[in-house]
Amino acid sequence: MTGPGKALGARVTTRVTTRVTRHTSTLRGRWHLGRIRSWHDQVGAGRQNGQVSAPASTPASTPASTPASGGALPRSALDPAIAARLRHDVRGLVPAIAQQWDTGEVLMLGWMDDEALHRTLTTGRVTYFSRSRDEYWRKGDTSGHVQLVRSVSLDCDGDAILVQVDQVGPACHTGTRTCFDTRGVPVRGADGRPVSGS
Numbered sequence: 001m002t003g004p005g006k007a008l009g010a011r012v013t014t015r016v017t018t019r020v021t022r023h024t025s026t027l028r029g030r031w032h033l034g035r036i037r038s039w040h041d042q043v044g045a046g047r048q049n050g051q052v053s054a055p056a057s058t059p060a061s062t063p064a065s066t067p068a069s070g071g072a073l074p075r076s077a078l079d080p081a082i083a084a085r086l087r088h089d090v091r092g093l094v095p096a097i098a099q100q101w102d103t104g105e106v107l108m109l110g111w112m113d114d115e116a117l118h119r120t121l122t123t124g125r126v127t128y129f130s131r132s133r134d135e136y137w138r139k140g141d142t143s144g145h146v147q148l149v150r151s152v153s154l155d156c157d158g159d160a161i162l163v164q165v166d167q168v169g170p171a172c173h174t175g176t177r178t179c180f181d182t183r184g185v186p187v188r189g190a191d192g193r194p195v196s197g198s
């Protein structure tokens with residue numbers, strides 16, 4: 001191929017490359033926006049009533065945690081196709097439910113951003129993002145109660161993650177097998193009578 005044909009080929013290549021680059025920057029932009037919002041929300045959580053609810057576990061008087069680096073945030077290596085399926089909250093996070101893969105036990109609930117999910121998908125261990133400490137947290141690093149990843153699913157609209165794991169030891173930091181053990185609350189059925197087992 002010579003002359004005009006070659007030039008056309010070059011033009012098409014340029015156009016496609018530009019489009020891919022643009023798409024990638026949109027995704028990166030969105031991710032960074034999420035991170036910036038995350039920082040903003042934590043700083044402003046104490047004074048912005050109603051707009052963004054602070055985590056229930058964080059007392060209102062506790063100062064928002066300081067962004068760890070304050071500088072450039074790491075860019076997540078999560079596959080953009082997977083990232084695009086997620087519906088992040090205003091902090092860039094998605095709730096992740098951990099379930100024991102063989103017994104079906106619901107073990108705990110944690111939070112993941114794109115990078116935590118990426119690490120979970122590629123290292124064999126579950127990594128969460130701690131909202132209170134504002135940092136990544138690989139389950140079991142301090143306790144030894146690791147979670148070995150067996151499978152990961154996104155729910156129908158991408159706003160929740162199910163991680164099936166092999167849990168070593170108790171999942172809860174209080175020492176119970178799951179975060180829900182011995183914490184039942186009374187339930188009444190449609191007939192007003194206590195539901196047995198609740």
Ligand SMILES: [Zn+2]
Nearest residue numbers: 172173174179
């Ligand atoms: Zn717990």
